[in-house]
Amino acid sequence: MEFDSIWIALGIAVAGYFIGNGLKNFKNPDTKGISEIFDEDDEHELIKENDVHHFMGISKEDVKYLIQEHPDIPHILIKDKVYFPKAKLRKWLTNLGE
Structure with missing residues (x-):
């Protein structure tokens, strides 16, 4: 059970990074x-x-x-x-x- 929580937290952190990076470059198509x-x-x-x-x-x-x-x-x-x-x-x- 404890291992499952770690994988979920890691997945949320990675998803947050990619979403944040995408929003940061949203209006800059040359990135x-x-x-x-x-x-x-x-x-x-x-x-x-x-x-x-x-x-x-x-x-x-x-x-x-x-x-x-x-x-x-x-x-x-x-x-x-x-x-x-x-x-x-x-x-x-x-x-x-x-």
């Missing part, structure tokens, strides 16, 4: 949302060539041909290893369909 706060960490993050298929949702074989078919894809070569800047790759993928 960063919660998803944009977490995206800031991606700006300087590099993805290895072996792991980029998870990010893009394609097979490992397709990643190898990606640079050959699309030389404009943002990538960096360091000691013969290919890395993809996560934020730039996300932006490139969203602009690819346009």
Whole structure:
């Protein structure tokens, strides 16, 4: 019974924080949302060539041909290893369909 009260109190405190933060920025549409706060960490993050298929949702074989078919894809070569800047790759993928 005591544990239930702690979880309810914690839930109310978290809800109060998010409601208060939302009301504070109610008339300011340029403020960063919660998803944009977490995206800031991606700006300087590099993805290895072996792991980029998870990010893009394609097979490992397709990643190898990606640079050959699309030389404009943002990538960096360091000691013969290919890395993809996560934020730039996300932006490139969203602009690819346009």
